[in-house]
Amino acid sequence: MGTIFGFMKNLGKQKLGDAGRSLTEAIVSWDPEAASQAEIETMIEDLDKITREAANARQTFQKDNQQADAAKANYDRHLQAAEILNQKVETAKTAGNEADAQGLNASMDKLLKQLETLRPEVERETQDAEEAKSVMEELEEFARMAAEKLKTARSQLEAGKRDMQRAEMEKKRAQERAEQAERLSGLREETSNLGVALSAMNRQAEKARAESAAAGMKATLLSPEKSSEDKNIDEALKAVSGEKTEAGGSYADRLAALKK
Secondary structure (H helix, E strand, O other), rough: OOHHHHHHHHHOOHHHHHHHHHHHHHHHHOOHHHHHHHHHHHHHHHHHHHHHHHHHHHHHHHHHHHHHHHHHHHHHHHHHHHHHHHHHHHHHHHHHHHHHHHHHHHHHHHHHHHHHHHHHHHHHHHHHHHHHHHHHHHHHHHHHHHHHHHHHHHHHHHHHHHHHHHHHHHHHHHHHHHHHHHHHHOOOOOOOOHHHHHHHHHHHHHHHHHOOOOHHHHHHHOOOOOOOHHHHHHHHHHHOOOOOOOOOHHHHHHHHHHHO
């Protein structure tokens, strides 16, 4: 009975129960196969305890019932003796034998006092036997229920494990669909490892190209103008800049240029 009553006593400890449920759920999610086997082993241990308690309760009932039967049999024997003695008293009175009647009356009074003492004892022994029988029947019923539960435990746990696995897969698929929808709507960037690495590489490449273009532009702006390697183009550019070409310049112009 200790297991049953202990369970009922601890049932009201809500916070401790919540912590226990959280730990159990974590263990089940980590290793459902081991958790299933542990649950079955626990049920077997509980059944062993209940059956032992039921067996002890049956022995207690049998002992109390034997004592109750013995007490009742002893009481009935004294009661029958009192009835016989009472008949003798009545016979002595009818016969007018006062001496015998007085002796029989004394014995009858003594026997009735014994019966009055025995009756509460019989009632107490009978009540003890009834209580022991009630406890025995309750424990035996618990044992039958635990045995039936254990018979179907394996199939129920397997079904529960499959249902949990299906639910987990459905959850992952739903999360993936939600993330895909968020990415398509622009609310979320690619978060996979490949996406993160590839995005980083693309950003580095774009940064390098931008820096290269900037450096090239700077070099072009700071470098002196070079010949285009085409005489006609060079003369046209010098004409735009107001410079004189060597072919069209006089000695005076050239001397003037040197004086400058």
